[in-house]
Amino acid sequence: MHTEDFISIMIHQTDLKLTSFIKEELREFNLTPEQNLIMMLLWEEDGRTQNDIARRLQKDKTNIARMAVQLEKKQFVRRVSGVEDQRAMQLFVTEEGRQLQETVRPKAERFNAAVTKDISAEELKALEQTLAKINKNVSESLRKE
Amino acid sequence: MHTEDFISIMIHQTDLKLTSFIKEELREFNLTPEQNLIMMLLWEEDGRTQNDIARRLQKDKTNIARMAVQLEKKQFVRRVSGVEDQRAMQLFVTEEGRQLQETVRPKAERFNAAVTKDISAEELKALEQTLAKINKNVSESLRKE
DNA sequence: ACGAAATAGTTGCTATGCATACTAAAAGGA
């Protein structure tokens, strides 16, 4: 078995390629791929807390905090201490952030279409299911340790 | 379409999960996931140049250089200026690096088996093919720009 | 053979991912 044949390596390389391309696509909007993910979630539902976003994206709260600060610097969101829970930081999309949505969101969907070109719905579904299995297997391996 | 449903996001999250687990697995060997990739390639063929490794792993030469320096610090490889091409840096596995192979390589294969548990050979093959299609689609999108 | 172009590597910068350690606030139990 060659190094390049491990499935984790193939997934890793595909991911790198995708991330690299997305980064390039977003450059004109002054958004990084991960910052864009946060914006996408906020466009769906404004006012989410950093913690909520971290859970949804399965990311470390540390990173979300940093990205949120960046997004505030770029004036795409406002960070407001929660009214009910003073610890929580809610993120609200600004007018500028709202304008981004008009161009970025369609571009994301076009990109997704380009990536899945010549891949049937069944094949895509199979991919999702296999990835889910891998996720499950890794989680179980973790639990056993 | 929800944010979490983009296929690139699913791939990204699976990759993160895999990388995180591999990192944990390698901790006892004082190897990081990417450093391990370099070692795996060197175990297959010693004396590769940094450039060769970068091409094979489809990574930036910058990172390979930095990881190679780390690996030299840890005394797993020696870095030697190429004889024919003075610009090239060849990496050679040390005795210590060779000893690692005995334990790391089997562990990698066990890990791969755990990750692909309950996934048939056909399903795995389908996954590889779909990932290859995605890679191709991204490359083509890049070329068009 | 000489100058231009390509190539291998290095350094610096930014963004991410994750671990650890910390603060402040909220929740829960005796």
Next chain:
DNA sequence: TCCTTTTAGTATGCATAGCAACTATTTCGT
């Protein structure tokens, strides 16, 4: 109510990913 535990967020440090700019070397065209 008081005290412990949990939770949201922040700060810091290391490993990674990739871009840009740079040096040194090699190759190629004429």
